[in-house]
Amino acid sequence: MIKRIVDWIDERTHVRDLYREQMVEYKVPKNLTFPYVFGVLALITFAIQIISGIILIMYYKPVIAHAFDSANYTIMREISFGWLFRHIHAAGANFFLAIVYLHMFTGIYYNAYKKPRELVWIVGWVIYFVLLVTALTGYLLPWGQLSYWGTVVTTEIPASLADAPILKGLFGAIGETISIWMKGGYKLEDLALGRFFGLHVLLLPLILLALVSIHLFLVRAAGISNPEGYEIDKKNEPEKVAPFHPYMTLKEGAFAMWYLAIFFFFVFFYMHHFLPADNFEPADPLKTPPHIAPEWYLLGFYEVFRSIPSKFWGFVAFNLILVLLLLLPFLDFSPVKSARRRPLFFIMFLVFLFSSMALTVLGTMAPTPTNAKLGMFFTALVFLFFLSLPVISFLEWGWYKARGGRA
């Protein structure tokens, strides 16, 4: 009976052909390393976020009189397993960003952004950016002290740029207007909460869904990259590839299960970090908490912003890092791929990795003059990484030519 139904569908949609082409006949390199699993893990976390988010949206009220209580009373106490879904959603947000960062560093390490995969990287960057905005908007919704003051600081960045050298007049004139436009008024109130809610639950997830689909399509279209950094000729080197299903799906499936085990360890037993204590105090516009710092996934950018003495140049610096990340495929034009075969790039990758981590950890520390100096030092190292890429590429073009065009 089931077979007949599937036959009926297959005759009209050719799903069996699609399955055979995309799952079995689609070949992937055999030598893919463990970090290649992060893409699938990110996809799983995205699904977790959407499912738990749908449950939460049923009980959450986007009105400032009720927002805090609907999160902490209705969801945490009244609804059966409401606590579980809130824990999943809060931990999921952190895991999502963590996995996305790991995925990005993997991509940089194996140079997965190079020809023919530039578009994969660019769309991935847009996903990352939209994800940050989604995280920021979602952070306001519980309407606690951290939510409120975190958003106040973020929305007032445009108004604080009046120390810009030439653009002083411009920022003085429009800075505050932009800030008010983002907040929906001079104060963060129902208008802002409603906007952030709408963006967080409807528009941004839809954009993410579309972008993730395009990203996956592009990965399939360009073919998956390779840790060794050369393109495998699937026809002439059949010993180096394996069918996507079951070779790859089962491997990634097993890793995904173990990832979920770690994820649920945090959900059930360790939520102190993902539901920070300060956010269990309802938002109070008259009381600024002593430590306002963004969530860990923004701390690197935050540290760049705050360690540079001028607000304007701090703003320029952290936006420049984002833009340079976007332009990575064009900064690094070397024909050689993968850090495995590029010693100079490997060293600069380590510099970049450690500077990003150091900036994040510095962001959690008290803003002392020493820490600001350290912050500027590591910011300089991050820029050094991006600036070194064209130089390394230039050298490697020379070596590539000298070896007669062989990598």
Add this chain to the structure above:
Amino acid sequence: MSTWGLVKTVFFTAVTVIFFFIIWIHNPFAPHEEYELPDEAEKIIGDPKVAIEGRELFKQNCTSCHSLRYDGIYLMSVTAKPEWSAIEKAHGKPILEEKDGKIQVRGYFVPRDVYEAVAQADLQNLKASFGKIPPDLSTMYLARGAGYLYNFIMDPQKILPGTSMPKLFYPEYDKEAPQKVAKIVAYMRSVNEPPPGEKAKRTLMGIVTIGYFIAMGALLWIYRKRLLAKMGY
């Protein structure tokens, strides 16, 4: 895997694990305050049975200024209003508890806007006396922790100099003062933590879920090994 490959794998794994340990689990660099809790107080706060007594102490000592809406406790001056019990029933949701096998209403959870509208004059009076409206204490245990609350109630000026919160418990005159404070904190804890039975259920659920995923991962891995051997990879 070559030696160099092994070195890189171990190195990158260690760096990732250490990084996430620092930012998610224990950050020795971030500034944080520690409040000492005497052993006796810790024992009382950890005992869920004390909560009933703590609730009465809370009602007697704290409700002239503070409400605890998540457990149906409101300002004394508000609950004394003749219309309050009708408002509670009309706008609030009953908070149920099980006592001697019977389910009964412990109080009502009244939405914030309704409560603040009814208590407008009382809250403004408090603001006039203290400079700010004393906060609702529903989630204060989660926000500040047992150590802070115990030390703060024992001596508010020591923990937060300049605060308008008065000192209510004097160990010099009342030998039981430290126990009373601990019982109040124990009550605030009981409001914010699931009861012991529920907690045990959640722990069990967590262990089963984690066990399930570890086992499924292992099964998939074994299945893949066998399948690939059959296919000749």
